[in-house]
Amino acid sequence: MKTRARLPRLVACGATLALTVTLAACGGGDGGASADDGKIHVLVYGDATNKVEKKLVDTFNKTSDVKVVLDTIPGADYQKKLQTIISTPQAPDVFFNWGGGSIKPFVKADLLLPLDGFIEKNPDLENKFLPSVFNNAVVDGKPYGVPMRGTQPVLLFHNKPVLADAGVEPPKTWDELLDAVEKLKDAGVTPIALGGGDIWPTQMWFQYLFDRIAGPELLANALKGDKSAWESADSKKALGVIKELVDAGAFGKNYDSVKYTNGGSVQLLASGKAGFELMGSWYYSQQLTDHKAFAEKGLGYSTFPTVKGGKGDPANTAGNTNNYYSVLKKTKHPEAVAEFLKLMYSDEFVKEQLAIGNLPTTTNTDKFIDTASNPEYARFQYDLVADAPSFQLSWDQAYPQKSSSDLHKAIQQFFNGQLDADGFIKAMQALPTE
Amino acid sequence: MTTKITSARPAAGPRKGSRRRPPASSATTVGRPGFAWALPAAVFFALFAITPLIMVAVLSFMSWDGLGSPEFVGMDNWSRLMDDPVMLNSVWLTLLLTVLGVAIQTPLSIVLGVWAAGHQRNRAVLSVIYFIPLLLSATAVSVLWRALLDPNFGIPADAAWLFGDGNLFGEQATAIGVLAFVSTWQFTPFHTLIYQGAARAIPQVLYQAAEIDGAGRYRQFFHITLPQLRNAMITSMILMIVGGLTTFETVLILTQGGPGTDTTISAYYMYDKAFKSFDFGTGSAIALVLVIAATIISLVVVKVSGYDKMRSTMEGSS
Numbered sequence: 001m002k003t004r005a006r007l008p009r010l011v012a013c014g015a016t017l018a019l020t021v022t023l024a025a026c027g028g029g030d031g032g033a034s035a036d037d038g039k040i041h042v043l044v045y046g047d048a049t050n051k052v053e054k055k056l057v058d059t060f061n062k063t064s065d066v067k068v069v070l071d072t073i074p075g076a077d078y079q080k081k082l083q084t085i086i087s088t089p090q091a092p093d094v095f096f097n098w099g100g101g102s103i104k105p106f107v108k109a110d111l112l113l114p115l116d117g118f119i120e121k122n123p124d125l126e127n128k129f130l131p132s133v134f135n136n137a138v139v140d141g142k143p144y145g146v147p148m149r150g151t152q153p154v155l156l157f158h159n160k161p162v163l164a165d166a167g168v169e170p171p172k173t174w175d176e177l178l179d180a181v182e183k184l185k186d187a188g189v190t191p192i193a194l195g196g197g198d199i200w201p202t203q204m205w206f207q208y209l210f211d212r213i214a215g216p217e218l219l220a221n222a223l224k225g226d227k228s229a230w231e232s233a234d235s236k237k238a239l240g241v242i243k244e245l246v247d248a249g250a251f252g253k254n255y256d257s258v259k260y261t262n263g264g265s266v267q268l269l270a271s272g273k274a275g276f277e278l279m280g281s282w283y284y285s286q287q288l289t290d291h292k293a294f295a296e297k298g299l300g301y302s303t304f305p306t307v308k309g310g311k312g313d314p315a316n317t318a319g320n321t322n323n324y325y326s327v328l329k330k331t332k333h334p335e336a337v338a339e340f341l342k343l344m345y346s347d348e349f350v351k352e353q354l355a356i357g358n359l360p361t362t363t364n365t366d367k368f369i370d371t372a373s374n375p376e377y378a379r380f381q382y383d384l385v386a387d388a389p390s391f392q393l394s395w396d397q398a399y400p401q402k403s404s405s406d407l408h409k410a411i412q413q414f415f416n417g418q419l420d421a422d423g424f425i426k427a428m429q430a431l432p433t434e
Numbered sequence: 435m436t437t438k439i440t441s442a443r444p445a446a447g448p449r450k451g452s453r454r455r456p457p458a459s460s461a462t463t464v465g466r467p468g469f470a471w472a473l474p475a476a477v478f479f480a481l482f483a484i485t486p487l488i489m490v491a492v493l494s495f496m497s498w499d500g501l502g503s504p505e506f507v508g509m510d511n512w513s514r515l516m517d518d519p520v521m522l523n524s525v526w527l528t529l530l531l532t533v534l535g536v537a538i539q540t541p542l543s544i545v546l547g548v549w550a551a552g553h554q555r556n557r558a559v560l561s562v563i564y565f566i567p568l569l570l571s572a573t574a575v576s577v578l579w580r581a582l583l584d585p586n587f588g589i590p591a592d593a594a595w596l597f598g599d600g601n602l603f604g605e606q607a608t609a610i611g612v613l614a615f616v617s618t619w620q621f622t623p624f625h626t627l628i629y630q631g632a633a634r635a636i637p638q639v640l641y642q643a644a645e646i647d648g649a650g651r652y653r654q655f656f657h658i659t660l661p662q663l664r665n666a667m668i669t670s671m672i673l674m675i676v677g678g679l680t681t682f683e684t685v686l687i688l689t690q691g692g693p694g695t696d697t698t699i700s701a702y703y704m705y706d707k708a709f710k711s712f713d714f715g716t717g718s719a720i721a722l723v724l725v726i727a728a729t730i731i732s733l734v735v736v737k738v739s740g741y742d743k744m745r746s747t748m749e750g751s752s
Contacts, residue, residue, distance in 0.1 A: 080709050083500040109501045197580075197603055199692070254585040256604030256693050262577070264584045273586060402499065405710040413694040416604060 039067045040333055040340065043082065043092035045323070046072035049149055052352040056343050066336035079401055086111060086328070093331040094340070099137035099145050099324045100393045101223070101400040104434055106326070107139045113327040114142040118338045125338075128345035132391040133361040136321040145324030146341045150358025151385050152280040154204050154319035155301045162189055162275045163300070170302040174212075174241070177305050181250045184275040190252040193274035195260030199408040200396060202255075202415050204278050205242060207318040207392055208304045213238040215311040216390040223398060227429040234311065239414070239421045241307070246415060256416055263290055270294040278304070280319050281381050284374065285357050301377075303384060317384055318392035322361050354378065361385060403431040487725065494719035499712040511715040520695050520703060521720065525727075527610070528699040532678030534614040535621075536671055543622050543670065547629025548659055561630075568623040576687035579616050606696035609689050613697060616684055621677065625670045632666030633659060668739045672732060679728045700724050 044053055050072050057068045071092060073081045078096070085091055086106060097103050106112050119126045126134060129147050137145025158170055163180075166187040171177040184191040195201045210218055214234035222229040229235065245251075258264040260279070268274040270291035277283070287295035306314040325344065327337050343349055345362040353360045354372045359381050366386075372378035385391060396404040410427035413419040419427065494511055498504035515521050550561045567575065582588045585600030594600070602608045640658050649657065682701040685691060691698035691706060698706065700720060708717025 083712055087501045105499065105501060111501070197690075197692075199690075253599045254601035254604060257583070257585045257590075257601050259580065259584075262581050262584070264581075264586065268586055271587075402711045402713065405706050409692070409694055412692055416693055418694045 039069045040094065040331070040336055041069050041071055041092040042325070042340075043071050043073065043095040045078045045096045046074045049353075049356065049358060052349070052356060052358075053148075055352055056346075056349060059348060060340050060343060064336060064339065066333045068336075068340055083401070091328055091330070093333065094325050094327050094337055096148070097137075097145065097324050097326055098393075098397040099321060100398040101403070102397055103137065103144055103324075103326055104139055104400050105402075107144060108434060111328060111330075112144050113329045113331065113334070115144060115146065115327065116142055118334075118341065119143065122338065122342065124345065125341060128362050128364070130361045130363070130386055132385065132388050133321045136391065136393050137324045137326070145326045146344050147322040147361050148325045148344050149323040149360075150353055151322045151361045151381070151391075152282055152320040152359075153317045153381055153384055153388075153391070154208065154278060154280050154304070155283070155381075156276055156278050156304055157269065157283055158276045158300045158302070159269050159272055159274070159294075160298050160300045162187075162272050166275065168275065170300060171305045172302075174305050174307045178245070178248065180275065181245070181248055185249060189272070190268065190274040191250045191276065193258070193265040193268040193277040194251045194255040195258050195265035196251070196255035196412065196415065197257060197259040197264075198261050199412050200394070201260050201265070201279065203395055203408070203411050204280075204318070205245075205415075206238075206411060207395055208278070209241055209307070210235070210238045211312045211316050211318055211390070211392045212304070212307040212310040212314070213241065213312065215313075216316060216392055217311075219392065219395065219398065222428070223433050225433050230425045230428045235425065236421060239424060242415070243421070246417075256412070266290050270298075281359070284377055301380070313389045315388055316390045316392065317388040319394060320397065321391050321393050359385075399431060400434060403433070406431055490718045490721050490725075493714060494716075494722050496715050498714045500714065504715070507715065511719045515716060515719050515723075520698060521700075523695065524698050524700045524703045525723075527697060528679060528681075528701070531610065531613060531617075531681060531699060532675055534610075535617050535678045536674045538614060538618050539622050539625055539674060540667070540671065542618070543625035544629050544660075544663065544667075546622065546626040548633045548655070548663075550626060550630040551633035564626065565623045567620045568627075570620070572620065572683040573687060575616060575620050576684050579612070579619075580688055583612065603689055604693055606693070609693065609697050613681075613684055613688060616688065617678075617681065620684075621674070625674065628666050628670045628673075629663060632663050636662045668735070671739075672735055675731055675735065676728060679724065679731070 042053075042057070044050065050070070053070055057070050061067050079102075082095060082097075086095075087109065091111075103112060115125065125146060126143065130151075133147050133151060134143070137143060137147075156170070162184070163170070166180075166183045166189070168180040168183050169176070171180050181191040214232065214237075218229050218232065218234060258268065260266065265274075265277060266283075266286055267290065269277045270287060284295060284299065284301075287299055303317070325341060327334070327341075331337055345364065347364065347368070350360050350362055350365050350368050351371060354365075354368055357373055359365070359372070359378055365382060369375060369378050369382055392398075396407055399407055406427065410419065410424055413427075414421070414424040493504065495506060495508060496504040497507045497510065546564060550557060550564070570578075580603075583590060583600075583602050585591060585597075585602070588600075590597035590600030590602065602612050636659060640662070641654055644654050644658055680701055681699060682705065685697055685699055685702045686705065689697040691702045701724060704717050704720040704724065707713045707720060
């Protein structure tokens with residue numbers, strides 16, 4: 001029954017995706033770009049931000065002879081679609097990506113155009129962006145991407161009334177956080193809400209603690225292929241600190257059954273059943289959608305606490321630095337593409353992004369930040385990112401896409417005790433880095 | 435059936451009068467189906483099943499991440515797969531889930547199906563309600579249950595005596611339990627439908643005779659209904675086994691193969707390798723293992739159950 005219904009779909013996906021009768025993974029035949037119609041095809045991740053991208057394309061097309069066509073791919077299918085068309089004649093000219101490991105394999109396969117040529121002619125393509133953000137699309141010393149959406153640093157959010165009732169202040173140091181955990185437990189709430197079922201929220205704790213304790217160099221070295229980075233004393237110390245926090249009951253017992261993506265952990269904080277949640281800056285708009293009254297009155301935020309004796313700069317931040325446009329080497333219209341990329345630091349771009357709640361990372365963002373829907377919140381994040389000596393890209397984006405599944409498994413298994421520190425270290429060492 | 439009737443007629447000999455058309459000609463045109471009759475289906479099958487299958491087989495000996503052209507690597511993918519503890523574990527998990535599915539769903543759907551075949555009051559209304567899960571997509575069902583089983587705001591929060599701390603997705607045994615339960619909830623209606631149809635087809639005279647002989651309702655169920663449902667049971671079980679071996683969406687949405695790799699069944703592992711790790715070679719090898727395993731199991735079931743020489747249990751058939 002099942003088998004028969006799926007077969008035609010399979011073939012529609014063509015030989016490249018012909019895996020088996022059971023896979024429904026290749027839906028959505030739309031959105032393919034055709035290379036030779038004299039236009040620039042721009043492939044983007046399909047979501048709410050597309051309306052800004054459409055406006056910019058319209059602006060560009062008004063004056064340019066070479067027109068830009070925007071092809072959107074529904075989010076969940078984006079990476080699969082990109083991977084399967086990028087080396088075919090259907091490949092786009094310009095495409096959305098997450099910088100870091102998401103473009104590394106394409107650079108190795110010699111598919112991408114280094115942007116230093118563009119930047120030589122127009123230095124603004126680099127100077128108009130915050131360096132900590134721009135640098136995340138630099139591979140082997142060459143820039144390959146231009147930031148094209150908003151930045152999303154990870155912040156420690158809290159429920160103000162819950163903290164007040166338990167007599168807890170937003171923690172500045174790790175010891176204060178541990179103290180807060182005890183007090184919140186005594187008050188009968190889960191100290192920290194965690195959507196462990198999604199795994200990437202768990203990963204955020206690793207990102208920050210490794211950065212605070214070992215500094216950003218550890219991951220940078222590991223990504224260069226230095227396996228010993230994971231065995232270092234700093235790495236073991238960070239793992240010990242994570243273990244200690246989990247064992248203290250900071251996340252309760254059932255965090256692996258809770259999800260962020262179905263609103264479970266969001267509701268946990270909003271309903272006052274938890275005190276903290278570590279989450280990307282999009283959390284504010286999520287709470288605004290799900291629990292408006294709480295978002296406006298009860299939701300507080302602070303930076304991740306400092307860790308005593310840690311090697312990382314306490315001003316460092318972590319999260320999704322931004323998304324990037326990268327250019328394929330084989331594009332027939334490099335000059336027009338360079339012109340198009342200029343729009344990514346235009347005033348129009350900044351205003352439109354701020355209007356829908358995104359925080360651009362251009363130097364002129366500062367000027368317009370008061371037009372944001374929540375200026376105070378936008379200002380807090382912008383200063384955080386602008387002042388950060390290092391912005392740690394989410395691990396699953398810093399590593400090549402093909403490592404992300406095993407990376408997530410290792411993180412979940414260490415957190416829930418299925419792996420010990422040595423097991424985690426081995427799993428991390430086994431991840432492909434290119 | 436139809437050929438039997440038409441060919442029987444000429445034997446009666448031509449009748450007087452011309453009211454009827456000469457039947458002989460229609461008998462010859464109907465004839466016996468030749469190979470040409472199967473051609474459309476055969477072409478379709480070759481194009482949409484055999485061709486991709488061959489490609490998957492070829493790809494399983496190659497290394498390919500979707501970029502550039504595939505490279506031939508001989509037995510590399512296969513030997514790595516043989517030593518992969520996750521792969522071995524996934525085979526056991528697949529079998530376990532399949533067996534659980536058959537063991538839970540079969541008795542349930544027989545009872546429901548036989549009940550639904552009756553003529554009780556309210557039966558039609560209740561049947562409709564039971565069939566609702568069948569109308570929902572597996573994706574919708576999985577999303578629904580993941581939300582319903584949230585430990586803080588779902589069912590476990592209100593039934594702590596049963597679920598404890600509600601960490602259903604955080605431990606292997608309970609995660610497998612959830613998967614088996616959700617599949618049961620979703621697919622039992624379908625199998626109920628099979629049994630309902632089969633139970634309706636049981637000749638009433640058998641029950642009337644049994645009643646005269648003084649058999650009670652339970653005796654009738656075990657001595658008439660169950661034996662008469664034998665063919666339906668085999669059909670339903672084969673569908674369950676194939677469905678169990680190819681379960682995918684429920685795992686993708688409910689557990690993502692976790693915690694860790696505790697619910698990574700073979701079909702999900704194939705997806706994980708191919709579309710998350712972009713290792714299409716290994717993904718293809720797993721796919722091939724699944725195809726071969728499913729084929730062998732189906733053949734064994736057919737052979738053991740006598741499905742291949744199944745005879746009708748209809749009234750009047752010989």
